[in-house]
Amino acid sequence: MRPFLSSFEFAVKGLKYLVLNERNFRVQFIIGIFILLLAFFLPLEGWEFFWILFSVFFVLSLEGLNTIVEEVLDFMEEKYHRKIEIVKDISAGTVLLGSMFSVIVATIIYGRVLFGISRFSGFIIGIILDGFLFGLGLFGGGKK
Numbered sequence: 384m385r386p387f388l389s390s391f392e393f394a395v396k397g398l399k400y401l402v403l404n405e406r407n408f409r410v411q412f413i414i415g416i417f418i419l420l421l422a423f424f425l426p427l428e429g430w431e432f433f434w435i436l437f438s439v440f441f442v443l444s445l446e447g448l449n450t451i452v453e454e455v456l457d458f459m460e461e462k463y464h465r466k467i468e469i470v471k472d473i474s475a476g477t478v479l480l481g482s483m484f485s486v487i488v489a490t491i492i493y494g495r496v497l498f499g500i501s502r503f504s505g506f507i508i509g510i511i512l513d514g515f516l517f518g519l520g521l522f523g524g525g526k527k
């Protein structure tokens with residue numbers, strides 16, 4: 384069996400690849416660090432801190448899985464294929480869902496802590512922000 388430490392090394396190598404080569408992962412990684420720093424400095428309830436933590440790791444994990452799908456498919460077939468298009472689009476759609484969820488969680492929680500707004504207002508602002516970020520290409524579809 385491979386020693387635990389060298390398996391860990393491979394995993395870190397994978398993460399390094401994602402940060403250096405995948406624009407979307409890099410952007411979400413930087414945003415994630417910023418969101419986590421805020422969570423440490425703001426007076427969040429325990430459950431709020433948990434959901435922020437979960438959201439950050441959730442999006443990064445989905446983005447990593449999406450990259451796996453893209454890499455495997457590009458390795459298998461470089462030419463256009465309708466099935467590849469469908470699978471890649473579904474994979475990207477899954478990341479989009481996770482990212483939308485995380486933005487809504489962040490606006491609900493930080494909306495309350497920073498601006499004292501209600502959960503409902505935080506939710507609506509999250510939906511609007513989702514649309515805005517999508518328009519900017521931060522939710523996929525952008526170039527590396």
Ligand SMILES: Nc1ncnc2c1ncn2[C@@H]1O[C@H](COP(=O)(O)OP(=O)(O)OP(=O)(O)O)[C@@H](O)[C@H]1O
Binds near residue numbers: 449460464475
């Ligand atoms: N071989 C292919 N056959 C058919 N459609 C493809 C193929 N490769 C890419 N596509 C289409 O292009 C889209 C983008 O694919 P690509 O592999 O370039 O992802 P990407 O732009 O790197 O995505 P991300 O921004 O998530 O990293 C896919 O969602 C799919 O619709």
